[in-house]
Amino acid sequence: MPGRTHLALAVTLALGAAVIGSSAAEAAPGHIARPLDATLRDAAGKRVGVLRVEDEGQATRITVSVWGLSAGFHGFHVHTTGRCDARAVDPATGSPFTTAGAHLDLATPGGHGGHDGDLPALLVGQNGTARASFVTDRFRVAQLADADGSAVVIHALPDNYGNIPSRYTHPADTTGTTGADATTLKAGDTGNRIACGVLR
Numbered sequence: 001m002p003g004r005t006h007l008a009l010a011v012t013l014a015l016g017a018a019v020i021g022s023s024a025a026e027a028a029p030g031h032i033a034r035p036l037d038a039t040l041r042d043a044a045g046k047r048v049g050v051l052r053v054e055d056e057g058q059a060t061r062i063t064v065s066v067w068g069l070s071a072g073f074h075g076f077h078v079h080t081t082g083r084c085d086a087r088a089v090d091p092a093t094g095s096p097f098t099t100a101g102a103h104l105d106l107a108t109p110g111g112h113g114g115h116d117g118d119l120p121a122l123l124v125g126q127n128g129t130a131r132a133s134f135v136t137d138r139f140r141v142a143q144l145a146d147a148d149g150s151a152v153v154i155h156a157l158p159d160n161y162g163n164i165p166s167r168y169t170h171p172a173d174t175t176g177t178t179g180a181d182a183t184t185l186k187a188g189d190t191g192n193r194i195a196c197g198v199l200r
């Protein structure tokens, strides 16, 4: 039955082309990756929020809901490593979750406010909750799902995004004596990490 043989060959070739096509599409910059989700937990392991990251057109949408937090603004960032170990405490500051690493910074290293993982701060109301949904074009979902993963972190304090005008002076450090110092350029004076969630 030569006709059937040709049909089977054609199907095999078509499947092969489809598999090749999909792997090529994953490597392409415009590829839409599967959304990533995170459960945010505090240092005691209590659930304090949920979050989703998804590609949306040429940008990336983040949708987050938190509860049980103190009222006011809280610094909120994507950090480089998908590990949220509450026992990993920074001896200098007492902050847990040091395993999550620094702020995601994909391209040129820069100061805080310019990091790719810097996000709009969360505004928590008197009832301890916050909800937000926004887009950023600083990263795509596929860039968060790298070998060591990524995490989202909520901090104790508001975020100044490194915006310290040069009229403010401080003791000399590596950045000089006016404007933002090294601590500010690291994380915007957002204080300790109070919640962490691994993006999966």
Ligand SMILES: [Cu+2]
Pocket (backbone or CB within 6 Å): 075, 076, 077, 078, 079, 103, 153, 154, 155, 187
């Ligand atoms: Cu952070």
Ligand SMILES: [Zn+2]
Pocket (backbone or CB within 6 Å): 077, 103, 111, 112, 113, 114, 115, 117, 118, 186, 187
């Ligand atoms: Zn930053």
